Amino acid sequence: MRLTALPALADNYIWCLAGDDGAAVVVDPGDAAPVLAAVEAGLRPQAILLTHHHDDHIGGVSALQARFPGIRVIAPEEPRIPMATERVADGERVQAVGRTFHVVSVPGHTLSHVAFHTDEHLFSGDALFSLGCGRLFEGTPSQLLATMRSLASLPAQLLVCCAHEYTVSNAVFARHVDPANAALRQRHEEALAMRRDDRSTLPVLLADELRSNPFLRTHTAPIRAAVSAHLGREITDDVEVMAGLRHWKDGFRA
Template identity: 60%
Template sequence: MRLTPLPAFQDNYIWALQAPDAGTVFVDPGQARPVIEAAAGGMQPRAILLTHHHDDHIGGVRELQARWPDLPVFGPDDERIPLAHVPVAEGDRVELAGFVFDVLSVPGHTRSHVAFHGHGRLFCGDTLFSLGCGRMFEGTPAQMLASLQRLAALPPQTEVCCGHEYTLGNAAFARHVDPANAALQRRQQEARDMREHSLATVPSHLHSELACNPFLRTRTPAIRAAVAARLGRAPLDEAETFAELRRWKDGFRA
């Protein structure tokens, strides 16, 4: 299957997963125009998947539903998604002609956030980013940590299809926290080279995130030591390590 990140707004991606018959699933269309243009280029809309209720992820759906009234839309059961859609939750499976996705509940960024896993890809919205993770607007550190650990347990070759082009900014923080990580150094340079050529730095692979992303490495001595130095003491547990790491990132300026 062909995977294409469609740029939207300043740094969003709408993901398009196209089957050999040209049927295409679009993920998190915050704007309608990129999807309409992709359809004009041959991607035939088969369904829309929504990971959470934020407008930059759902804002284009109403226009797309007006254009394709029979297009199914799947997303969290959340009253803040004011659209006709099929609600999905943990353990559900979305099955369409040529497509199968398992639904994972990953609260933290929002309370009802879900991810879709299928065909070797993880559509994770704003939960897991390349070299980072989403802000906790509604969830607790323990919830977000548990959500990230669920995603980290997927097969290492999984392609991580996140909602934003944040890799370089995340890399700056990750290097600040984990400066001796050689894999992270290579990933940062790779991302720089890609952005210099106007290429998307995502999808990344989960095995790379496990080696480089500090938010997936809260059990490692390097990350625990960095957080301990910031706290002035050893963190009580992994949840505190993650919570302080996220607070650190929230106030970080490169």
């Protein structure tokens, strides 16, 4: 299978997983134009996976349905995604283009957010970014902590295919929180070099994120100490650490 990231909108990626014959699954098409351009080059969309309801993830679906009548549109139980043809929930599986996609509930950024993973790839939408995670627009810190733990428990060899090119900006905050982390420093330097060459910083191994993403490391001493110092009081509760870290990131300015 061939994995392709189609740049879209300001900083989104639309992920396409395609076989040799072009038959493909398209993930979170917030804009139809990049997908239709890929169709002209031989892509044959067979199914669309949607992680959550935000327009920069679903905005191109209607145009793709018009171009490909009957295409499967697979989404969580969410009335704000009215164009879905199939609904999925945590623990379910989807078969498409010869691959099994496992569904994982990942609330936080939105309440109904899901991720999809195969044996090789994790399509995390806005739940997990490289060196960061999505803002809590609807969920709670407790839900975000559970989501990070759920994602951290997946096979470390998975390639994380998140929906935005945020690695460099996330790295600045992450290094502010965890300045002694050598894996994080290396990831930041690599990401800077990639962006200078106009290359994507994604996908990234989940194993690398487990070593360097502070939101996956709230249980570690360096992250707890940093959040405690930022808040001016000792924090030991996991939910409080996550809440403090997310609030810190929301207001952070380099």
